[in-house]
Amino acid sequence: MKLYEVIFWGSRGNGDAEDTIYFVRAPDFRAAVDEVSTNASPSYHGGERFPLAHVVYEVGSDASLSGESRQQILRGPYFQHAYNHGWRAWHRKIEGSDYTRDWEEETHAA
Numbered sequence: 734m735k736l737y738e739v740i741f742w743g744s745r746g747n748g749d750a751e752d753t754i755y756f757v758r759a760p761d762f763r764a765a766v767d768e769v770s771t772n773a774s775p776s777y778h779g780g781e782r783f784p785l786a787h788v789v790y791e792v793g794s795d796a797s798l799s800g801e802s803r804q805q806i807l808r809g810p811y812f813q814h815a816y817n818h819g820w821r822a823w824h825r826k827i828e829g830s831d832y833t834r835d836w837e838e839e840t841h842a843a
Contacts, residue, residue, distance in 0.1 A: 734758050734795040734802050737765035740815045742787045755809035758802065762789045762823050763836075768804055785832055791821040 741753040755773065759765035766786050795802055822839040825832040 734760055734804070735762075735765075735791055736793045736795055736807075737762055738790040738792055738815065739765050739769045739786045740788045740790070744810075744812045751812040752815040753810045753812060754815055756792075756807045756811075757805070757809075758795050758807055759804045762791060764804055765789060768806060769809075772806055773810065785825065785834070787825055787832065788815070789823045789836075790815075790817055 735758070737757045737759060739755045739757055744750040744753045755769045757765040757768050759768055766789060769786060817839075823836045824839055826835040826837050827833065
């Protein structure tokens with residue numbers, strides 16, 4: 734299992750505020766997004782039942798020794814500005830001025 738930050742730009746519907754972040758254990762980034770979309774409270778996302786996350790950071794691997802390593806939200810939502818500290822990342826594709834349901838991996842030029 735991997736550990737991810739699933740991030741929504743802004744918080745509680747305010748795009749200028751701190752970001753809404755969930756720390757999630759999942760087998761891949763898409764499963765992490767699905768976990769949050771299914772189990773996050775709509776009250777944190779302007780009443781949206783299935784909000785679209787904007788970005789996902791892969792922050793590491795789950796090294797817990799417990800036998801319980803199921804997919805789940807480990808922490809969140811918490812509200813702070815999201816920063817990528819060199820982690821692998823995926824962003825929603827944008828067409829025109831709208832976010833799509835498609836993802837693209839962030840690449841860094843060497």
